[in-house]
Amino acid sequence: MTNNMAIREKSIVFIGFMGVGKTTIGKLVAKKLYRDFIDIDQVIEAEYGMPVSELFGKIGEKAFRQKEKEVIINLSKQKLKIISLGGGSFLQEEIRETCLSNCIVFFLDLSWESWKERISLIIDSRPVLKGKSIEEIEKLFNDRQEIYLAHHSKIETDNQEIQEIVDYIVETLKLGFELYD
Numbered sequence: 417m418t419n420n421m422a423i424r425e426k427s428i429v430f431i432g433f434m435g436v437g438k439t440t441i442g443k444l445v446a447k448k449l450y451r452d453f454i455d456i457d458q459v460i461e462a463e464y465g466m467p468v469s470e471l472f473g474k475i476g477e478k479a480f481r482q483k484e485k486e487v488i489i490n491l492s493k494q495k496l497k498i499i500s501l502g503g504g505s506f507l508q509e510e511i512r513e514t515c516l517s518n519c520i521v522f523f524l525d526l527s528w529e530s531w532k533e534r535i536s537l538i539i540d541s542r543p544v545l546k547g548k549s550i551e552e553i554e555k556l557f558n559d560r561q562e563i564y565l566a567h568h569s570k571i572e573t574d575n576q577e578i579q580e581i582v583d584y585i586v587e588t589l590k591l592g593f594e595l596y597d
């Protein structure tokens with residue numbers, strides 16, 4: 417029973433490439449499950465008082481990655497949270513290991529074809545994409561997929577409305593909780 421309780425109490429972590437919907441979906445899943453929502457980028461933005469896009473210019477990517485690691489390692493130890501990571505954070509082994517051992521990690525999967533349609537929504541706020549050609553972005557997208565293979569559960573989100581994805585995740589979690597009750 418102790419172990420089963422632990423599964424129910426674990427925080428849920430969303431991973432996946434920039435723009436797949438981690439922030440949007442995490443927030444809505446949290447609302448449905450009556451849990452607190454934590455978006456790692458938003459935590460860092462609040463601490464520095466500026467958006468990530470500006471922060472990259474101010475402190476540099478290396479310092480951002482260090483801060484990202486500290487924040488995630490600290491917050492992923494908390495129970496019962498819904499946590500959306502930044503898409504690049506899983507490049508760091510320590511972050512992957514901490515999240516996989518403390519939390520339930522959900523990979524939001526989206527094909528390149530579908531992702532391309534969404535680029536205009538995110539290009540201005542994602543410094544990693546700025547100044548890159550579409551071919552360079554596609555390479556980054558493909559290169560990054562490997563790091564997201566480390567997960568507990570995957571959701572294919574192509575052609576799915578935000579609400580459908582949220583409902584599916586909530587149902588999956590509830591079923592999982594019941595199985596372990």
Ligand SMILES: Nc1ncnc2c1ncn2[C@@H]1O[C@H](COP(=O)(O)OP(=O)(O)O)[C@@H](O)[C@H]1O
Pocket residue numbers: 432433434435436437438439440441500534537538573576577578581
């Ligand atoms: N399933 C979806 N269908 C259509 N648009 C979506 C979907 N999921 C997210 N979006 C949109 O894509 C953009 C990026 O979403 P966001 O949650 O910020 O992604 P991430 O946190 O993974 O970078 C937002 O404008 C959001 O409204």
Ligand SMILES: O=C(O)C1=C[C@@H](OP(=O)(O)O)[C@@H](O)[C@H](O)C1
Pocket residue numbers: 432433434435438439457468469501502503504505541542543544
């Ligand atoms: O993939 C990345 O390297 C990044 C993803 C962003 O978060 P989202 O995945 O929420 O867009 C944000 O952390 C930063 O712009 C860097």
Ligand SMILES: [Mg+2]
Pocket residue numbers: 438439440455457500501502
């Ligand atoms: Mg986000």
